[in-house]
Amino acid sequence: MSYLGQQLVNGLTLGGVYALIALGYTLVYGVLQILNFAHGDVYMVGAFIGFFVMVGLGGPLKPSVPVAVMILIMFLVAMLGTGLLGIVIERFAYRPLRNSTRIAPLISALGVSILLQNAALLLFSANIRSYDTSSYISSTLGFSFADITIDGVRLFVLVLSIALMFGLARWVNGTQVGRAMRAIAYDRDAAVMMGIDVDKVIRWTFFVSAALAGAAGVMNGLLLRGVSNGMGLVPGLKGFTAAVVGGIGSIPGAMLGGLLLGVVESLAQGYLSTNFSDTITFALLIVVMLLKPNGLLGKRAIVKA
Amino acid sequence: MKKTTRLGVVAASAALVVSGLTTVATPATAASCSGTIAIIAPLTGGVAFIGKEQQGFAQLAVADYNAKNGTSFNTKDYDTQLDAAQASTQAPNIVANKDVLGAMGPAGSQEVLAIGGLLGANNIALVSPSATRTNLTAGTFPNFYRPIPNxxxxxxxxxxxxxxxxxxxxxxxxxxxxxxxxxxxxxxxxxxxxxxxxxxxxxxxxxxxxxxxxxxxxxxxxxxxxxxxxxxxxxxxxxxxxxxxxxxxxxxxxxxxxxxxxxxxxxxxxxFAPDVTGLPVAAAVVAAYKSTYKAEVTTFGPPAYVAAQVIVEAAGRACAAGKPNDRAAVLAEIAKTNIKQTIMGNALSFTANGDVKGGRFYIFKTQADGKRKLVA
Amino acid sequence: MSENQVPEEIQESAATEAAKLGIGTDEWVAQHEERIARKKGIKGLPQLINESIPAWARWGVLLLISFAFGAFVDNQYLLRIGVNLGLFVMLSYGLNIVMGYAGLLDLGYVAFYGIGAYGYALMSSEQIGHHWSTWLTVLIIIIGTALLGYIVSLPSRRLFGDYLAIVTLFFGQVFVQLVLASDNITFPWAEDYVDITAGANGIPGIDPFSFFGHKFLNIRDYYWLLLVLVALLTIAISRVNRTRIGRAWRTIREDALAAESMGVMVNRLKTMAFVTGAAIAGLAGAIFAAMQTAVFVSGFDMPLMTMIYAAVILGGSGSLAGAVMGAIVMSVLPEVLRVTNYSEILFLAVLVLTLAAVGKSVKRFTINIVGIALIGFLVKILLGAASIKTTPTKEWVVGPVSRALSHWMYVPLDRVLWGNCAFVILIVLIAYFTTTTPRIKSILLPVIGYLGIFLWEVRLVTDVNTTRQLLIGAMLVVLMITRPQGFLGKARVEVL
Structure with missing residues (x-):
C-alpha cells in the first residue's frame, strides 16, 4: 500500500510538470492549430534562466537573499524571460506563416528548436549544470504519512503546478484576453469581425504558454537538478503526448493528460519495467487514442469540407 | 533595368570576394616537425559536454608539446555527435587527410567498432580517452589504445x-x-x-x-x-x-x-585516476584549461590530454627518427609509449593489446564537507 | 528611389485586391491566383528555375553528374558522402510518398529504416549466427517492413493529422526502446537470458552485400547500387504519381472527406502509401547496415527523423526533384560546412546576398557595405582606445576570408564573453529591426551586418560544429517564412 502511495506521489509531481508543458501546447494549438515543437526548448531556456538567477543571487551555497525569496525570483524571472521568448518566437517563426500550410509552422518550429538548442550550447557551453538543491533545501524537509514520504521540493512543485493550472483556468475564463482567446479558438474569422485584436491575443497566448514552460523548467531543475541544452526533447515529447491524450486544445484535458501520464509512467516503472516504461505508457496511450480518437476530453473534431 | 543593375552589383561584389580570396594564398608552415592530430569527439549534440572537454584538453596537450619541443603539430576536429554513422562518415575523411598522423578518440566504444577497422587499415592510431568496453582490446583493433583502464x-x-x-x-x-x-x-x-x-x-x-x-x-x-x-x-x-x-x-x-x-x-x-585537480603534476594543465576554456574540469578531460600526448609524443619521436609524416611509424612509436608520470599521476605504457599496463581504479568516499577521500 | 516605390506598390496591391474582392468572395479564394503566381525578384527565383528547366533536362544533368562522380572520384570520403546522399534520397522518396503525396504525418518513419538495418544485421552477422544470402535477406526485409508498414497504417484509418502523428511517433520510440531492451530477455522456460539485439552495444561485423559472388567491399559498389536504385525509384514513383493512384493520393492529402465521397478508396490508398514508404526505408536500412558493417540503434532516433522531414519539406513536399534537393542540403551541406574555409565563404556570400535583397537598390547596398566598413573601423578605434586586449591575428585567422578581414577586424582576447554579448545583441537587434520604421531600419542594417561579421569571426569560427547546427536551424525558419511550399514545391491552397 505504501509502495503504491509512494509511486502515486512520484507520478503526480512528475505529472504536474508534464501538465504545465502540455498546457503550453494546448493553448497554442487551441488558438492557432499549430504544434509548437520548439516548446520543449523553451522549457530548457526556462531551466537555464532559473539556474543563472540562482547563481546570480550568490549561488546555492551562500544565497544573498532568503531561500524562499530566491526561489520566487527564480520562477518570476524564468517565466518572464521565457514568456518574452515565446512572443519573439511567435513573431518570427509563426506569424509570417499564419495563412500557410499546416506543415510549414511545424518545420519552422523544428528550425527554432535547433536554433535554441545550439544557441544555448554556444552561450552556456555544453556543461551540465546542477541546481544543487540539497545545499539550500534540507532533503529531510517534508512529511511522512504511513510510510509515504513527500519531501519539501516535491510538495512545493505539486502545489505550485496545481496553483498555476488554476491561475491559468481563471485567466482563460475570467479575463478579457482569455475570453478573446477562446473566441479565436472557436472561430477566428468571427472573432476578427467582432473587433478582437487577433495579434494581441496570440501574443498573449504565446507569452502564457511559454511562461508555463519556463516555470516547468525551473521546477524540473529543483526536482531533478540537471540542466543541459538538450534537456527539452523528452519532456517536450511527453508534454505533447499529454496534451494529445487529454484532447489537444482542451485545457482541462491537458491537465488530466499530464497528471495521468506522470502517474502511468511512475506505476509502469514501479510495477512493470523501468526499461519498458515509456513503451508501456505509449501502448496505453495508443489504446486510449484508438478508443477516443479526439483525446479524453477533446471535442469531436468537425471535419469541414 | 533596375533589376539588372542590382544583379550586377551582387555579381560584382561576389567576384570581388572571390578574387580577394584567391590572391591571399595560404603560406606553408615551414617547421621541422609537423602534422595533424585528429580529434574525434562529440562536439555537438546531446553529449557535447564530453566532446568539448576532450577537445580542449587534447588541444592543450598538443600546444604544450609544441611549446616544449619547438614543433608545429596541430589538431583538427571531427565531430561525430557520439553517433557511429557520423563517425564512419568521417573515417574516410580522416584517412584522406594526408596530414593526420593519429587520432585522439573516438569517445564511444560503438564508434571504435564502426571506424577502428578502416583507420587501422590505413595505419592511423586511435587513442581513446573514454571508450572503455572490454572487447575493444581483444585483438580486433591493433591500432587501438586507451590511457585508461577498461x-x-x-x-x-x-x-x-x-x-x-x-x-x-x-x-x-x-x-x-x-x-x-x-x-x-x-x-x-x-x-x-x-x-x-x-x-x-x-x-x-x-x-x-x-x-x-x-x-x-x-x-x-x-x-x-x-x-x-x-x-x-x-x-x-x-x-x-x-x-x-x-x-x-x-x-x-x-x-x-x-x-x-x-x-x-x-x-x-x-x-581511473586520483583526483586530478589535486595533483601537483596536473596543476598547470588544469589551470590552463580553466583559463582558456572557462569550464570546470571533470573526468573526461585529463585522459584526453594524455591520449593526445601519447600521439603527439610518438609523432615527435617518429619525426626525430627521420620518419616525418609516417603514420605507420607513429603507430609503432605509440606502442612503445613510456611516460614516467602523466597528468593523471600514473606511469603509462601499453600492453600488447593497447590497454594500460598495470591500470587500476581508485575508489573515493565523499566526506561530510563534500571533499572526496581515497579509500581503495 | 525605393522610397518612391513603396506607395506605388501599396496602391497597386490595394487596387488589385479591390478588383478581385467582390461581395461574397472569400479573401482567401480571391488571393488564390496571387499566391500561386510567381513572386518577383529573388523570392521568385526558385520557381523561375523550376519552370524554365524541363524535367528531363534536370534529371538528365543530375544523372550525368552522379555518373561522373561515381566514375571519376576516387576519394573515399567523397564517395561515402555520395552513398549517404543516396540513402538520404531513398528515405526522402519514401517519406515523400507517405507525407508529400498522401499527406500522412508519419513521425515514426525512421523506425522502418532502423528495422531494415537491424533486420539485415541480425540475418548477416555473428549476433545470432546467421549468414544468409543477400538476396534472401533483402527480400525478407522488404516484405517484412512492408508488412509492418501495413500494421502501422491501421490506426491511420481512424486517426487524422496530429493524432496520427503521435501514434507513429510512439511507434518510432517503441522501436528504439525495444532494440535497447532486447539484449537481456528472460523467457520463463529458459535459465539464462537471451541477447537478441545487443542493445546499446550495437551489432558489429555485418557481412557486406554479395551478389553473384561479387562482394561489395568497396564503398563505390554501394554508390553504384544506390545510383541504380534511386534512378529506378525516380522513374517508378513519378510514373505512379501520374496514374490514378497518384492522383487519388493527392486528393486524400487535399481533402480526405471529399475524396471519399467521390469514391476514392481512402483507407486502401493510405495503407498503400504507408506500405510503399516503409518498404523503401527498409531497403535503405539494409543497404546502410551492409555498407557500414555495424549498426547502432541511436542512429535511428529523432534527430535523423527531423533531418529527413526537413529534407522533404525543404525541397518541396510532393516533389521528387525537391526531395533530391532537400537530401543534398541536409546531407551534403553539413559536410561542406565542416570545413571552416567553405563555411566562411558561404557565410559572407549569404550576408552579401541578404544585404542585396534587403537593400533593394544599388545605392542602398553600397551605403550598407560602406556603413559596415566604417563601423568596423570605428569599433577598432574605440576598442583600441579602451585598450582591450586582442587575440593575436594568427590565432583567429582560419581562412582567406578572415585573412582579408584581419586588418579591419578587432578580435578581443576574451572571445567567448564578447562573442556571447554580440550574439545576444544581434538577436535583439534583428528582433527590433523587423518591427521598426524604415528610417531606423536603414540605420540598423549596417550595425546588424557588422555584428554578424564580428560574431562570426570572434565566436562562431571557433565553434564550427555549433555554427553548422545554428545555420541549419536558421535556414529552416527563413525558408518556411519566405517559401513555405519548399524550394521546388508548388504553392497550394490548403483547406483548413
Whole structure:
C-alpha cells in the first residue's frame, strides 16, 4: 500500500510538470492549430534562466537573499524571460506563416528548436549544470504519512503546478484576453469581425504558454537538478503526448493528460519495467487514442469540407 | 533595368570576394616537425559536454608539446555527435587527410567498432580517452589504445569492494541503456553474483529524467545502489532521493559519476585516476584549461590530454627518427609509449593489446564537507 | 528611389485586391491566383528555375553528374558522402510518398529504416549466427517492413493529422526502446537470458552485400547500387504519381472527406502509401547496415527523423526533384560546412546576398557595405582606445576570408564573453529591426551586418560544429517564412 502511495506521489509531481508543458501546447494549438515543437526548448531556456538567477543571487551555497525569496525570483524571472521568448518566437517563426500550410509552422518550429538548442550550447557551453538543491533545501524537509514520504521540493512543485493550472483556468475564463482567446479558438474569422485584436491575443497566448514552460523548467531543475541544452526533447515529447491524450486544445484535458501520464509512467516503472516504461505508457496511450480518437476530453473534431 | 543593375552589383561584389580570396594564398608552415592530430569527439549534440572537454584538453596537450619541443603539430576536429554513422562518415575523411598522423578518440566504444577497422587499415592510431568496453582490446583493433583502464577492471573491482570490503548483502544496479552503462552493469552484476550478493538489475532508458520511481523500488534492506550514469547530476538525484525516501542504501557511482555535482556525503565513486585537480603534476594543465576554456574540469578531460600526448609524443619521436609524416611509424612509436608520470599521476605504457599496463581504479568516499577521500 | 516605390506598390496591391474582392468572395479564394503566381525578384527565383528547366533536362544533368562522380572520384570520403546522399534520397522518396503525396504525418518513419538495418544485421552477422544470402535477406526485409508498414497504417484509418502523428511517433520510440531492451530477455522456460539485439552495444561485423559472388567491399559498389536504385525509384514513383493512384493520393492529402465521397478508396490508398514508404526505408536500412558493417540503434532516433522531414519539406513536399534537393542540403551541406574555409565563404556570400535583397537598390547596398566598413573601423578605434586586449591575428585567422578581414577586424582576447554579448545583441537587434520604421531600419542594417561579421569571426569560427547546427536551424525558419511550399514545391491552397 505504501509502495503504491509512494509511486502515486512520484507520478503526480512528475505529472504536474508534464501538465504545465502540455498546457503550453494546448493553448497554442487551441488558438492557432499549430504544434509548437520548439516548446520543449523553451522549457530548457526556462531551466537555464532559473539556474543563472540562482547563481546570480550568490549561488546555492551562500544565497544573498532568503531561500524562499530566491526561489520566487527564480520562477518570476524564468517565466518572464521565457514568456518574452515565446512572443519573439511567435513573431518570427509563426506569424509570417499564419495563412500557410499546416506543415510549414511545424518545420519552422523544428528550425527554432535547433536554433535554441545550439544557441544555448554556444552561450552556456555544453556543461551540465546542477541546481544543487540539497545545499539550500534540507532533503529531510517534508512529511511522512504511513510510510509515504513527500519531501519539501516535491510538495512545493505539486502545489505550485496545481496553483498555476488554476491561475491559468481563471485567466482563460475570467479575463478579457482569455475570453478573446477562446473566441479565436472557436472561430477566428468571427472573432476578427467582432473587433478582437487577433495579434494581441496570440501574443498573449504565446507569452502564457511559454511562461508555463519556463516555470516547468525551473521546477524540473529543483526536482531533478540537471540542466543541459538538450534537456527539452523528452519532456517536450511527453508534454505533447499529454496534451494529445487529454484532447489537444482542451485545457482541462491537458491537465488530466499530464497528471495521468506522470502517474502511468511512475506505476509502469514501479510495477512493470523501468526499461519498458515509456513503451508501456505509449501502448496505453495508443489504446486510449484508438478508443477516443479526439483525446479524453477533446471535442469531436468537425471535419469541414 | 533596375533589376539588372542590382544583379550586377551582387555579381560584382561576389567576384570581388572571390578574387580577394584567391590572391591571399595560404603560406606553408615551414617547421621541422609537423602534422595533424585528429580529434574525434562529440562536439555537438546531446553529449557535447564530453566532446568539448576532450577537445580542449587534447588541444592543450598538443600546444604544450609544441611549446616544449619547438614543433608545429596541430589538431583538427571531427565531430561525430557520439553517433557511429557520423563517425564512419568521417573515417574516410580522416584517412584522406594526408596530414593526420593519429587520432585522439573516438569517445564511444560503438564508434571504435564502426571506424577502428578502416583507420587501422590505413595505419592511423586511435587513442581513446573514454571508450572503455572490454572487447575493444581483444585483438580486433591493433591500432587501438586507451590511457585508461577498461570496464573489465572497473566493474569487477567495484563489485568486489562492495561485497568483500564493505560486506554488502544486497545491491541494486541501475543500468543505463547506453553502450557505456550496459557494458559496465553486466560486469558488476556478474561479479556480484559470483560473490553471492543479492543483485537486482534495474535497466533505465538514457532519456529518463526522474528517478523517484526507481528509488521507490529500492528495498529498505539494500546496502548499495550502483549507478552507471554518464551525467553525475543523475547520480546525485538518486542519492538525494534515497535520503528523502528514508532509505539507507548508499550510492556507488562509476567513473561516469566522477564529477563535482555528485557530492552527497557518504557516497562512493570509482575513478581511473586520483583526483586530478589535486595533483601537483596536473596543476598547470588544469589551470590552463580553466583559463582558456572557462569550464570546470571533470573526468573526461585529463585522459584526453594524455591520449593526445601519447600521439603527439610518438609523432615527435617518429619525426626525430627521420620518419616525418609516417603514420605507420607513429603507430609503432605509440606502442612503445613510456611516460614516467602523466597528468593523471600514473606511469603509462601499453600492453600488447593497447590497454594500460598495470591500470587500476581508485575508489573515493565523499566526506561530510563534500571533499572526496581515497579509500581503495 | 525605393522610397518612391513603396506607395506605388501599396496602391497597386490595394487596387488589385479591390478588383478581385467582390461581395461574397472569400479573401482567401480571391488571393488564390496571387499566391500561386510567381513572386518577383529573388523570392521568385526558385520557381523561375523550376519552370524554365524541363524535367528531363534536370534529371538528365543530375544523372550525368552522379555518373561522373561515381566514375571519376576516387576519394573515399567523397564517395561515402555520395552513398549517404543516396540513402538520404531513398528515405526522402519514401517519406515523400507517405507525407508529400498522401499527406500522412508519419513521425515514426525512421523506425522502418532502423528495422531494415537491424533486420539485415541480425540475418548477416555473428549476433545470432546467421549468414544468409543477400538476396534472401533483402527480400525478407522488404516484405517484412512492408508488412509492418501495413500494421502501422491501421490506426491511420481512424486517426487524422496530429493524432496520427503521435501514434507513429510512439511507434518510432517503441522501436528504439525495444532494440535497447532486447539484449537481456528472460523467457520463463529458459535459465539464462537471451541477447537478441545487443542493445546499446550495437551489432558489429555485418557481412557486406554479395551478389553473384561479387562482394561489395568497396564503398563505390554501394554508390553504384544506390545510383541504380534511386534512378529506378525516380522513374517508378513519378510514373505512379501520374496514374490514378497518384492522383487519388493527392486528393486524400487535399481533402480526405471529399475524396471519399467521390469514391476514392481512402483507407486502401493510405495503407498503400504507408506500405510503399516503409518498404523503401527498409531497403535503405539494409543497404546502410551492409555498407557500414555495424549498426547502432541511436542512429535511428529523432534527430535523423527531423533531418529527413526537413529534407522533404525543404525541397518541396510532393516533389521528387525537391526531395533530391532537400537530401543534398541536409546531407551534403553539413559536410561542406565542416570545413571552416567553405563555411566562411558561404557565410559572407549569404550576408552579401541578404544585404542585396534587403537593400533593394544599388545605392542602398553600397551605403550598407560602406556603413559596415566604417563601423568596423570605428569599433577598432574605440576598442583600441579602451585598450582591450586582442587575440593575436594568427590565432583567429582560419581562412582567406578572415585573412582579408584581419586588418579591419578587432578580435578581443576574451572571445567567448564578447562573442556571447554580440550574439545576444544581434538577436535583439534583428528582433527590433523587423518591427521598426524604415528610417531606423536603414540605420540598423549596417550595425546588424557588422555584428554578424564580428560574431562570426570572434565566436562562431571557433565553434564550427555549433555554427553548422545554428545555420541549419536558421535556414529552416527563413525558408518556411519566405517559401513555405519548399524550394521546388508548388504553392497550394490548403483547406483548413
Amino acid at each position: 570496464d573489465g577492471l572497473q566493474g569487477p573491482g567495484d563489485a568486489t569492494y562492495m561485497a568483500k570490503t564493505l560486506k554488502a548483502k544486497e545491491v541494486v544496479v541501475i543500468e543505463e541503456k547506453t553502450a557505456y552503462g550496459t557494458g559496465l552493469a553486466k560486469e558488476v552484476v556478474a561479479t556480484l553474483k559470483t560473490l553471492k550478493v543479492k543483485v537486482t538489475n534495474i535497466a533505465v532508458n538514457e532519456k529518463n529524467a526522474d528517478y523517484a520511481a526507481v528509488v521507490t523500488r529500492v528495498s529498505k534492506t539494500t546496502n548499495f545502489v550502483f549507478v552507471t550514469f554518464q551525467d553525475a547530476a543523475k547520480s546525485e538525484q538518486v542519492a538525494q532521493e534515497l535520503i528523502k525516501q528514508k532509505k539507507k542504501a548508499v550510492v556507488f557511482g562509476s567513473d561516469g559519476s566522477d564529477q563535482p555535482t555528485f557530492k552527497t556525503p557518504g557516497t562512493l565513486v570509482s575513478a
